[in-house]
Amino acid sequence: MSKTHEFRFFRLVARNLAHRPYRNIATVFIIAIIAGTLFASQYLMSGAEQSLDAGISRMGADILVVPERYAAAGQSVILTGTPTSFFFEDSVFEKVTRVQGVAKASPQIYIATLFASCCAAPVQMIAIDPESDFTISAWLKRNPGVVPGVDDIIIGNSVIQNVGRDLIFYGHTFHVVGILEKTGMGVDNAVFTRFEDASVMANESGTKAVRKVTIPEGMISAVLVKVLPGASPAEVALEIQRQVPGTKTILPDGLLNAVSGQLSAVTRLLSGSTIAVTVVSIPLLGIISAMVADERRREVSLLRALGATRLFVVRLILAESFSLAIIGSFIGIGTAAAILVAFQDYIAYTLKIPFILPSPLALLAAGGGALLLSIGIVGLSSLYPVVLITSSEPYMALRGGEL
Amino acid sequence: MIEGIGVTKVFRHGRSDVVAVDDVHLNVIPGEFVLIYGRSGSGKSTLLGMLGGLINPTSGVIRVNGLDIGNLSDAMISEVRAKEIGFVFQFSGHIPTVTVLENVMLPMLFYRDGPGSLSRAVELIRRVGLSDRADAYPCTLSSGEMKRVAIARALINSPPILIADEPTGDLDIDTEYEIMQLFQQLNSEGMTFVMVTHNLDLVPFGTRTYRMDRGKMMEIPRPLPGVTMTKEPNTHLDHDAGTAMNEL
Numbered sequence A: 001m002s003k004t005h006e007f008r009f010f011r012l013v014a015r016n017l018a019h020r021p022y023r024n025i026a027t028v029f030i031i032a033i034i035a036g037t038l039f040a041s042q043y044l045m046s047g048a049e050q051s052l053d054a055g056i057s058r059m060g061a062d063i064l065v066v067p068e069r070y071a072a073a074g075q076s077v078i079l080t081g082t083p084t085s086f087f088f089e090d091s092v093f094e095k096v097t098r099v100q101g102v103a104k105a106s107p108q109i110y111i112a113t114l115f116a117s118c119c120a121a122p123v124q125m126i127a128i129d130p131e132s133d134f135t136i137s138a139w140l141k142r143n144p145g146v147v148p149g150v151d152d153i154i155i156g157n158s159v160i161q162n163v164g165r166d167l168i169f170y171g172h173t174f175h176v177v178g179i180l181e182k183t184g185m186g187v188d189n190a191v192f193t194r195f196e197d198a199s200v201m202a203n204e205s206g207t208k209a210v211r212k213v214t215i216p217e218g219m220i221s222a223v224l225v226k227v228l229p230g231a232s233p234a235e236v237a238l239e240i241q242r243q244v245p246g247t248k249t250i251l252p253d254g255l256l257n258a259v260s261g262q263l264s265a266v267t268r269l270l271s272g273s274t275i276a277v278t279v280v281s282i283p284l285l286g287i288i289s290a291m292v293a294d295e296r297r298r299e300v301s302l303l304r305a306l307g308a309t310r311l312f313v314v315r316l317i318l319a320e321s322f323s324l325a326i327i328g329s330f331i332g333i334g335t336a337a338a339i340l341v342a343f344q345d346y347i348a349y350t351l352k353i354p355f356i357l358p359s360p361l362a363l364l365a366a367g368g369g370a371l372l373l374s375i376g377i378v379g380l381s382s383l384y385p386v387v388l389i390t391s392s393e394p395y396m397a398l399r400g401g402e403l
Numbered sequence B: 001m002i003e004g005i006g007v008t009k010v011f012r013h014g015r016s017d018v019v020a021v022d023d024v025h026l027n028v029i030p031g032e033f034v035l036i037y038g039r040s041g042s043g044k045s046t047l048l049g050m051l052g053g054l055i056n057p058t059s060g061v062i063r064v065n066g067l068d069i070g071n072l073s074d075a076m077i078s079e080v081r082a083k084e085i086g087f088v089f090q091f092s093g094h095i096p097t098v099t100v101l102e103n104v105m106l107p108m109l110f111y112r113d114g115p116g117s118l119s120r121a122v123e124l125i126r127r128v129g130l131s132d133r134a135d136a137y138p139c140t141l142s143s144g145e146m147k148r149v150a151i152a153r154a155l156i157n158s159p160p161i162l163i164a165d166e167p168t169g170d171l172d173i174d175t176e177y178e179i180m181q182l183f184q185q186l187n188s189e190g191m192t193f194v195m196v197t198h199n200l201d202l203v204p205f206g207t208r209t210y211r212m213d214r215g216k217m218m219e220i221p222r223p224l225p226g227v228t229m230t231k232e233p234n235t236h237l238d239h240d241a242g243t244a245m246n247e248l
């Protein structure tokens, strides 16, 4: 006699799942919605966070010092690249350099451009001081072939022009020598030039451009600061604000808060719907599985009478539930991912959040989190049935009625 | 093999108690074919349930192969159910999501290295006359067919003891005869039987016969006194009598 057992545990699980389509489809559907919403919110959040990280590390600074009244404008330069111009005395730069804890400082000048041929929207021109700069110089270090000279610019990823081509701002012709990586932040919408070139452009704009642009003498827009190793950027920032009157400091942490402020409407919507779906679904799933549990008590009694241990029955029921949870999660996550990827730019634009595609690790974490939550919810909602079923005695198998 | 000492079962019905089985003593020895009959409600199914480890007695001791099954762990009593005892329920239930063949193979899940196998399942299904229904789902079966599936299922692990509660209750005379032939063959090969029946024509199959009356059980000396026999009509079935007729 053959010893091969063709009928196994997972066969029974599969059969039980296949033969209860309605409750299973309902369960899978609910789980898919939960997993999908959770995944979507995690996806957007980590996309925004990573975009922020990328933007901040592109900026390469621990602190951005801007005029006191322009803190919001300063933030939007970094976050969304909304073109703006503001100024304070360049003596601020000297003063900031002398503040305890400051390792490096570099001034920048922000000039809002008009519509340019390159771009659908005005871009932000950022003039750097090549002497002290550590923003673009970091990129230059990684791209040793590029040595910017007179009228050379390095452009953000969203500014449409190729390396080697020209761009004209305020009637002045610039030459594109480099394109920065995508960050999803304001930098993508910026054009980096040098102080001298910017001031030449400004001086010529009176005759060459439709509208004149002025860079006030002895003024700068912002100071980027890198703190000494071991120093706390927050403390140094406070110290700068205290010692240099008329300044406001912007920290990456503060930016994160600003972004979560922008994100909050979205996250509230997403986490709100996740919570709502979860709250509704636990009792719903509970009811579904309790109904099934009742219907299955006889079946379980029969299994018990035939020699199934309680453990076997619990395993059977959990295996069925968790299979549904896994199937549902994959459907939900897959659908959410497809929608998010297809409409990524549109979503980020509509939500006004900095956004880049999250790293594979973050995607995995978002997916894994959604999966775990679904499994947890399903586990919770099968607690009652499991208790009910395992407490049903095998003698029920003796009683009348259909299974 | 199976021993019941002072086995009693009391069911609570609100305030009043029903003594379903009342101080029953029974010692089934290996190779025996014990038959039990008695009026409806006399406690036969309850007694079988206790002997098979499915119902806990209110008092008394049940030993299977010398093992007191009253205080076994869940794993151990499950093992006894899976390996030692085949049980044909009076109201045969099946797992609705799997086929006849798979229902028959179900107990193999609980006795992994047992004698059960696909070929044995196929053979048993043939023996109970259901070869053409092996791939059907239980809900499509007549009650007589369900009963026969239950018989095949009870035999798949080749248990030393078969406990059968009216196994031929829903069957026509010819099928009943075939099933009894199968039982007799298995009995001659050493399987021990404890069987409840309403059909006194089956008495000759038994090596010992008991009658139950309001929970009490008494042995009937052979040959049976004719008077007692006619008081237990063959048609005394309180369920699905029509199906059995249809199958004729």
Ligand SMILES: Nc1ncnc2c1ncn2[C@@H]1O[C@H](COP(=O)(O)OP(=O)(O)OP(=O)(O)O)[C@@H](O)[C@H]1O
Residues within 6 Å of the ligand: B011, B012, B013, B018, B019, B020, B038, B039, B040, B041, B042, B043, B044, B045, B046, B047, B090, B238
């Ligand atoms: N789970 C239970 N709860 C309460 N009372 C029960 C239970 N099971 C059986 N009884 C009662 O115990 C008595 C014996 O029932 P049992 O099923 O053992 O009778 P039976 O001899 O098998 O009858 P039948 O020939 O009709 O199958 C009956 O009065 C029945 O109502």
Ligand SMILES: [Mg+2]
Residues within 6 Å of the ligand: B044, B045, B046, B090, B165
């Ligand atoms: Mg009965």
